[in-house]
Every structure is written in C-alpha cells, then in structure tokens.
Amino acid sequence: MRSVIALSCVFFLLAVFGPMLAPHDPTAINIPNRLNAPSAEWLLGTDALGRDILSRLLYGARRSLGLAFLVSVIGLCIGTLAGLVAAQGGTAADWMIMRITDTFLAFPELVATVVIAGLLGAGTESLTFALSVTSWMRYTRVARGIGLAQKSRGYVVQAKLAGLSPLAIARWHYLPALVPSLTVVWTGMFARAILGISALGFLGLGVQPPMPEWGTMLLDARIHMRSTPLQMIWPGLAVVTSVLAINLCGDALRDALAKQNGHNLRSAQR
C-alpha cells in the first residue's frame, strides 16, 4: 500500500519538477539523430524528429497529469455545487438538476468528449472544456445522495430551525460529510481524465505539437512501430503506471472509508 502512495507521490513530483530534470530540450529537432535506440546520451532513445523521448515524457507529465488534475477539479466543483443545490433546493429544482444530469450521463463520456473537442477544434482549451463538461455528473449524484441523507439528520434540522442560511448549512454540515466519498470519486475521475486526455491526444484532438503529451507521443510513435517499437512503449507505460497508481490509491481510500462506516461506501460506488 505504501508503495502505491509513494508511486503517486513520485508522479506528483514528476509533474511539478519533471521539466527541471529533463536532460534535453523536448522540442529541439535533431534530424541526424532521429529514431535512436536508448543510449547513454538519450536514455530512452529519440523520436522521428530526433527529440529526446525522456525529456518529452517529463515535460508531457505536466500536460497529461496537470490537465487531468485541472479537469477533475473543475468537474468536482461543478458537480458538487449542482448536487448540493439539488439536495437543498425544492423538489422541482431537484428534478430539474437530476434530469439534466441524466441527460449528460446519456452520452458515453469519450464519445461526447471526442465530439466536443473535435468540433471546437483541437487544442488545450477545447480539450479542457470537453473533458470538464462530461465529467461532473458522478459528483452530482454522490453529493445529492449524501446531501439528502444529511437533510433529515437532527443537527441539520436544528441548524435550519436556528435560522442558519442554506449556504451556511451547506458549508458547515453538508460539505464535511461529502469530503470522503467525493475524494474517492475524484480519484477515479482523475484517472479517467488522464486516459481521456491521452485518448484525445492519440486521435490528434488533444494538446497540439510541438508540445509533448503522452497520447500525442503515442500517435507519433505508432507510424514507426516496425522500426522502433520501444518508442511506442514508453508513453503507454507512463499512462498505465500513473493511472494504476491513482486507481490503487482510490481503492485504498475506499477500503479505509468502508472500515470507518459501511454506509458511505454504497453511495460512493453509485
């Protein structure tokens, strides 16, 4: 378990400090040295334009992981807000918000992201928008579920009778109850965002060249699969290990929560 947390920390540090560790400029084109095998100078080899793959991976970590973080946090904010409004507002607001949530849930995430990002035009902004718009619904469901459960608790009823505003009740009574379950959902969505960003990159709709990103690197490497298969392995491996580390952290968190109280687990899974 500790190893998983350590691995996640390593990825976090890489995303923050990775560019400082990069031995080469990730965008420096060096045609004479194209498609090099791993060697002392190019630890993971070079790509079709002679750019150092290790440096590109390190710079790419910031794009892939950083954007995924941004997207999942945007989703978390929108989703939680909508969920809380649904739980606290009247029946009509609840019905409206939940039907809107259902409507957005009706589109398979990646299909919707590809369509939105594709229509907006490839680029980092449209990618962020496309992924955020399609990733808030799960938080809403969880937040609303727990919010509704909180509503009938004695202390919430008392707070309401004492004249606390809905905003204050949300802040002091709902939010603390939400944090554990939402964190579990968030880890899952973070991992999904990493996969989504690299998928869009692979389709050519993500972060645009020359900026390195893991999915785009895979796309570039694909053409040279026969001559330099290793070039294709590295970015994929980076995606898999980071997603795995985050997922396992989420699992551990969920197990810890399940031990604490069996009830929240159910709502976290829905």
Add this chain to the structure above:
Amino acid sequence: MIRSILSLLLRALVVVSGASIVTFILLWNAPGDPALAIAMARYHQVVSADVLDQVRNEVGLDAGFWSAFKAWIGPLLAGDFGKSTVTDREVWPELVTAMSYTFPLAMLALVCGMCVALPLAILATKHPGSVLDRAAIGMASLGAAIPPYWLGLLLILLFAVYLDWLPAMGALSTTHMVLPALTLGLGVTASLTRIIRSGILDAREQAFLPAFRRRCVLSRNIGRDHIAPHATIPVITVFGLELAFLLEGLVMVEVIFGRPGLGSFLVNAIEARDFPKVQAVVLLTALVFVVINLIIDVIYQVIDPRIGEHDA
C-alpha cells in the same frame, strides 16, 4: 410497480429529448464556418462567397436556430436521419453499414469477457487472499488502467509484426476481428471480474447465510439460491456502465485497427464537419444507452422492489 415503470419511462423520454436538444445545440454552436468546411469537402478548392451563400442556403444554415432545429427534429421523429451535407447521401444506410461492423465486435468482446470473468471471479473468491485471488485483482486493476489504444498497438506489435499470425488492419475476414476483440475483451474482462468478485464477497456477508448453514443447507445450494442472486444486482448495474466503456473502447479500437465501424464513422464525420452524421451517431449512442439503462432499471424493479424507493 406499473407506476414506477411508467415514471422510469417518462424519465427516459425526458432524457432522450434533452439529449437531442443538447446534441443540436452543440453542433449549432460549433465554432468555424460549417458552410466553408462543407464547401471545401465538396469541391476541394477555395470557393467564392457566392458559393458559400448557396451552400448555406442549401443546408439550411441561414435559417436560424429554432427553424433549423425543427427542420432537423421533424424528419428525425419519423426515423429519417437526413442526408450527409458533404456527400449528399442518406445517412441511415451508411450508419447501418458501420453498425454491422461494430455490433459483432462489441458482442464478441462482451461474450468473451463474460466467459472469462465469471469463472475467474468464482474461482478467485473460493479462497479470498489466495494467489489466484490476488492475480485476479491485479489483472482487474491493470485492465482498468491500460488504455485500449495502447493495448491494441501492443497486440499489433506482438501478433501482427513479430509473430505475423494475425492481420492488423482492415475488416475483410473474421480473422481481422480477433485482435480488436481481444483488445476490447481484456478491458471488459478486467472490470467484470472486479465487479463479480466484489459482488460475491458482498453477498457472502449477508446476515441470513449463517442461519442457513446452521440449518445444514448444502453450501452448493446456498451458493446457487442465495449468493448468486445477491451478486447479480451489482453486476447488472455495471452492465450499463460496461456498455459505455465498450462504446468508448470501440471508438479507439476501430480507429487503430482501421475498421469501418461506428467509431471510425464518427471520427471521420467530425473531421469532415459532416453534422448530420455526427448528430446521428451521437443521438444513436445516447439512445442505446438510455434504453439499456431503462431496461436495467426495470429489471431492478422486478428483482428487488426495494431498489428505487429512495432514488429520484
């Protein structure tokens, strides 16, 4: 029960109409001049403003949002998906052709996944914590983390480039289906194994089971009559999510393996800015999704009437 099923139907209806409006808004607000894209796709050259106006008029882009929406939704309700704005061919027959490539692949992946996941989960839960159990968990975690496009590329590298056993690209024969099905199937197996495993473990902790054991009910009968039904509920839940996963995987896998299915159809349509095609695919996937989830909700009502009482 009839009432709750009716309310589920109403919800599905609201969601489908919402989805169609969202789809239309999305395409209507797409930046860039669609008329220019269409004209470029048709004539393969830079065109004058007159031609652009003509295209705009022809496709109905100059009519304003609501009249365009009406012009789109009217025939759609009668099952007419309209014509491609680029090739001027009917969308529906092309969509059917694309689906004829996608559907068998999806089914194959799903069936393979189920066939591997079910025995694996049952064997793994015989002795929780055993080597097999750990291996199953490990595979499930790994399967959830491997993006299908990378897995597909690795399989191509192994089976098509190094071993040269299977064809990598295209959809000419059934052997072309093996690698894509394997790619999708591994992901499906992973998540199904995970869910079935935790479903069985959860069901085993039900409070009434010790009572049965004390009454000397055969453990085989307990498994069949009491654990299995309880373990089914989460599995059915996940089946809906699984379908989404499958659809998403399909998009990527079809692009990688060059299969002319729904995924390639969608990606090509987006690149060509062929709005009717994009709308058709998006709406169709949403429709399939809603219908499957509706069926799942109805099945719930039948299996376990307790579910749905608290759900809005």
